[in-house]
Amino acid sequence: MEKIVELKNVSKVYKIGENEFKALDNIDLELNKGEMIVVLGPSGAGKSTLLNLIGGMDSPSSGEVIIDGENISSYNENKLSSYRAENVGFIFQFYNILPSLTVKENVDIVKDIVKNPIPTEEALKSVGLEEHKNKFPNQLSGGEQQRVSIARAVAKNPKLLLCDEPTGALDSHTGVDVLKLLRKQCDANHGANTVIIVTHNSLIADIADTVIHVKNGKIESVVKNPNPKKIDEVKW
Amino acid sequence: MLFKKMLRDLKHNKSQFITIFLMVFLAVFAFSGIHAYMDGMKFGSEEYYKKQNLQDLWVTKENFSKEDLEKVKELDNVNNAERLLRIKANVVNPEDYTNKTTGKELKEFVIECNFIESNDINQLYVQKGEKFDVNKSGLWFDEYLAENLGIKIGDEIELSYEGLTLKEKVVAIVEAPDHVYFMKDETAIFPTHTDYGFAYLSINELPEMFHVFPYMIVDVDDLSQLKEVKASIKENIDNVITVTDREDDISYSGFLREAEEGESYSGIFSGLFVFIAILSVVTTMNRFVKRERTQIGTLKALGIKKRKITWMYVNYGFFISVVAGVLGLFIGRYTLGSFFLNMELVYYEIPYLHTYLIPLVYEVAIGIVIVITLVTYLSCRKILKEKAAEAIRVEIPKVKISKFDITTKGIFKRASLSTKWNLRDVLRNRARTFMALVGIMGCTMLVVVALGMFDSLNEYMRWEFEVINHFDYRLNLSENYTDSQYEAIIEKYGEKTSQSVGVEFKNDDEIELNALTINDAKGLLQTTDHNKKPFEMKNDGIYITEKMSKLKNLKVGDTVEWRIVATDKWYKSKIAGLAKDPQNQQFYCTKDYFETLEETTYRPDSIYTNKDLSKIKEINGVNTIQSIGNIRSEMDNMLQMMFMVIYLLIGISIALGFVIIYNLGILSFTEKEYQFATLKVLGYKNKQIKKIFIKQNIWITIVAILLSFPVAFWVTDYIFANAIGDIYDFNAYIRPITYAISGLGSFIVSYLINKFLARKINKIDMVSSLKGNE
Structure with missing residues (x-):
């Protein structure tokens, strides 16, 4: 299968005062295109750091981060912005949508930075929010806000959809809906989209194509799941 | 522990707290400095007049006899009275004297000689030498003139008056309460103390035939009875020409007018400085405490007493405003106040004049501290009233859709997202927007008013010297x-x-x-x-x-x-x-x-x-030849003092405006940081985000500038129409170029500060900003 993410000898060290904290310790990782990948691990294991490096939100202290054949670890700030705009969709635990913009406008915002975005109406329809397009975020429930965030990410038509605890702030029923949307996004586009989900919730691992366990800044295991369960089959 | 947290918060938010400090400091500094100078003039002169017993009434007649004097002394409510002969004597050989400032020999040297019999009213203030004694010969000589001409005790001066010559030695260097604002004659515009001064002598220095007293000065014991005393002097003394009180005395009223004129316009300025600064600081403190919401909630959840938490947050505003206020009070008084007072003292002869802080100045400084502390306290208390479980969560903005109606209709529908976003941000943060508008508007207005005062005074000069006095x-x-x-x-x-x-x-x-x-x-x-x-x-x-x-x-x-x-x-x-x-x-x-x-x-x-009379020195039958050009330049000189104050007011306005815009920029940036981080994560380039950030502040600046213009005109007009002395009558005149310069200046300052602050966008750490918001 075609590789989308390659990490070679990647380390990330944070300096806190005079102390150093190694969030990622010399890791190597390869991820395939079109898969749904779940990254599991306890707090402080380095999951989010891994996601941030893949997403171009942060740069490694050493090593190479290669996305779709391009080494982004050597990119400057400007190039990283372009990389994020064209290739990556982010979904956060607390949605991070702009409170002063309507649902539609929150999705429209990507039009200023992406060359070929998916039409806003289509993106909203895919997450079932077309009827709420003129509402402001504070008029929506948590699940609906997360769907706005997914629509915004999807509208960019990204190669990578990076989700940091996307269901963390939602009830189980809403969480299932969100995961279904993520699966749908992964299966769309003839398998060209890759979804990486960072989570504490080990139950989510059952629906993934690949499950990565991270501990103390190291990759503990990479497990392939040839028969991922359907989301409705998982007992939450 | 909480103290440590406070110190660390202060360090972490140092830009914000430094601007708060500067705003309070500048406002109190200007308020204190201007008041110390103005009130120093007013109260210093009052103190001087009281100590030296300035005359209450000035009476004129061809010649007051001894009987007249006794009669006046006997009148009800009259404490004392003295006779006076005042003549203008020429100094023989004026070329023997050199003006120390210009280095030029004098061509003419006139001394107003005051011959007196006693000195209980208008007592001389002896700087050097002997106390006045009617039995002693000599000159009790004008201090300023002595200083300018290098005249010392012991110097002999020869005076001539209508054929009479007097050779007198200087026995004392003095100042006199009736010669504070003292000019050569009615043609002079302001005191120069160069070739003209005063001296006091005993009447015994004149031959008997010259013992004529056309003036009498009167000390009244009950000023509420002034009108009655005036009437009874007119009634009891024959052939009295005029009985006037202090208000009609050129020295007294001239000095008072100067003090009151300055008081009016600088009072307006310093009051506005305080108002604008308070508004900005109060809003900033309120926003700061709101930002600390989750920390306040956490401290409450940990079981720390409300009183302790409140005390810690109140201390932020309290200590900063106390330190800034105290420094502003004293630095303002001893630098700004002293500087202006010393400038005034070049013209006005008044000893021991010092800066003076009236209780109002202390009250204003204390008021600023109280308002800031109270607002911080109320902001903190509001959060503490919530349950700890609620307070530890980020406050979800309560936005009514109706507020944003304007941005979802009409032309706004087609506006760019960044325009909509900014417009809604403005509507959502109305207090911050209002404070920004008032702050920038106030400072621009102050600059327009100050420059408008220049324009108005120049227009006054044109009117006076090109229209009314249309001669050379x-x-x-x-x-x-x-x-x-x-x-x-x-x-x-x-x-x-x-x-x-x-x-x-x-x-x-x-x-x-x-x-x-x-x-x-x-x-x-x-x-x-x-x-x-x-x-x-x-x-x-x-x-x-x-x-x-x-x-x-x-x-x-x-x-x-x-x-x-x-x-x-x-x-x-x-x-x-x-x-x-x-x-x-x-x-x-x-x-x-x-x-x-x-x-x-x-x-x-x-x-x-x-x-053209420029080469003509003397004309028979003519006392003085006045060139309109000279009068105008004398007037210009007199206005220099006012211009100095205006320059300073412009300086403080710009400094305050600078700090306010910077403070607003930081406030606005901090509150939007996580949204900018989101845009950054989405792939927006720093340049695009900077544009969004600057856009809103530029809008506010433009609206504030436009609003400031009519208000500035109104304030300038108020100053000239109502606040200055009754003898003046001219309105505000502000040239379009003044508006343009002030507006453009404010815009450029605001733009550059925002450009500078926008550099912070480069440094936004997406991960930390987004985590912080969680």
């Missing part, structure tokens, strides 16, 4: 000029003349003192109308100035009863029209009208000409 030279005729001298002068320089007389007029039950100018100098000495355009007076009555008409409630068509001072004949004249004059509020009439009145003779005291 004025010849002030000697009192005793002869007909042949007059004929010779008008033959050579033309017959454009005027005469000014002191008049008393009845207004209700009062008899008031004023002046009447009989104008026969058509085209050269012009009377102007409401629009500052010259007009020709008719011969059907007297004219009064607009301001006097308002102040005295006299209208066109009314009849005024008046007489020339020291005469008995009362006239009834119709007010034929109104004139407008920037600096003299008085009566005018034509020569023809004046001559229709019984028992009047027109005897000009001034001749106006446009001939």
Whole structure:
């Protein structure tokens, strides 16, 4: 299968005062295109750091981060912005949508930075929010806000959809809906989209194509799941 | 522990707290400095007048006898009275004296000699030398003049007056309470202390035949009885010419007017500084505490007492404002206040004048601390009232859709997302927007007002010296000029003349003192109308100035009863029209009208000409030759003091504006940081985000600038129309270029500061910002 993410000898060290904290310790990782990948691990294991490096939100202290054949670890700030705009969709635990913009406008915002975005109406329809397009975020429930965030990410038509605890702030029923949307996004586009989900919730691992366990800044295991369960089959 | 947290918060938010400190400091600094100077002038002079026992009444007559003096002393409510002879004596060999400042020898040197019998009223303030003693010879000499000419105790000065020569040694260097604001003559515009001064001598220095006392000074023990004392002097002493009080004394009123004029405009400025600064600081503290919401909630959840948490947050505002306030109070007083006071002291002769802080200044400083502390306390208490479980969560903005209606309709529908986003951010954060608007508006307005004062004063100069005084030279005729001298002068320089007389007029039950100018100098000495355009007076009555008409409630068509001072004949004249004059509020009439009145003779005291008299030093029958150019430059010199204050006010306005815009920028940036981080994560480039950030602040700046213009005009007009002395009458005049410069200046400052702050966007750490918001 075609590789989308390659990490070679990647380390990330944070300096806190005079102390150093190694969030990622010399890791190597390869991820395939079109898969749904779940990254599991306890707090402080380095999951989010891994996601941030893949997403171009942060740069490694050493090593190479290669996305779709391009080494982004050597990119400057400007190039990283372009990389994020064209290739990556982010979904956060607390949605991070702009409170002063309507649902539609929150999705429209990507039009200023992406060359070929998916039409806003289509993106909203895919997450079932077309009827709420003129509402402001504070008029929506948590699940609906997360769907706005997914629509915004999807509208960019990204190669990578990076989700940091996307269901963390939602009830189980809403969480299932969100995961279904993520699966749908992964299966769309003839398998060209890759979804990486960072989570504490080990139950989510059952629906993934690949499950990565991270501990103390190291990759503990990479497990392939040839028969991922359907989301409705998982007992939450 | 909480103290440590406070110190760390202060360090973490140092830009914000430094700007808070600077805003409070600048406001109190300006308020204290300006008041210390103005109140120093006012209270210092009051203290001086009280200690030296300045006269309460000034009485004139041809010659006061000893009996007159005793009679006055016997009157009710009269404490004391003294007789005085005042003459202007020429110093023999003026070329022996050199002006220390210019290094030039004097061409003329005149000393106003005050011969007295005792010195219990208007007591001399002896800087060096002996106390006044009527039995001693010598000169108690003007300190400022002595300083300028290098005259010392022991120096001998030869004086000549109408054939009499006196050789006197300087026995003391003094200042006198009746010579605080002291000028050469009525043609001088401000005190120079170069070739003219005063001296006090014992009356015994003059031969008996010169013992004539045309003046009497009176000390009244109960000032509420001043009117009664005046009346009883007139009643009991024969042939009294005038009885005037301190308000009619040139020295007293001139100094007071200067103090009050400055007080009005700088009071407005310093008050606005305080208002703008308080508004900005209060809003900033309120937003700061709101930002600390989750931490306050956490501390509460941990079980720390509300009182302790409140105390910690209150201390942020309290300590900063106390330190800034105290420093502002004292640095303002001892730098700004002293600087201006010392500048004034160049003109006004007054000893031990020092800066003075009235209780109001302390009250304002304390008030600022209280307001800031109270707002911080209330903001903190509001959060603490919530349950800990609620307070530890980020507050979800309560936004009503109706607030944003405007942005979802009409032209706004088509606006770019960044425009919509900014517009909604403005509507959502109305308090911050309002504070930004008022802050920028206030500072721009202050600059426009200050520059507008320049414009208005320049316009006043143009009106006075190019329209009203439309001549090159004025010849002030000697009192005793002869007909042949007059004929010779008008033959050579033309017959454009005027005469000014002191008049008393009845207004209700009062008899008031004023002046009447009989104008026969058509085209050269012009009377102007409401629009500052010259007009020709008719011969059907007297004219009064607009301001006097308002102040005295006299209208066109009314009849005024008046007489020339020291005469008995009362006239009834119709007010034929109104004139407008920037600096003299008085009566005018034509020569023809004046001559229709019984028992009047027109005897000009001034001749106006446009001939070149620059090389002519002396004309027979002429006392002084005044060049309009010189008067104008003297006036310019006098305005320099005011201009210095205005420069400083502009400086403080700019500094305050700078700090406010910077503070707003930080506030606005901090509150939007996580949204910018989101945009950054989405792939927005720093340049695009900077544009969004700057856009909103530029909008606010433009709106604030536009709003500031009409308010600035109104404030300037208020200063000139109402706040300055009654003798002035001119309105605000602000040139379009002034608005343009001020507006552009504010815009550039705001743009550059925002550009500078926008650099922070480069440093946004997406991960931390987004986590922080969680």
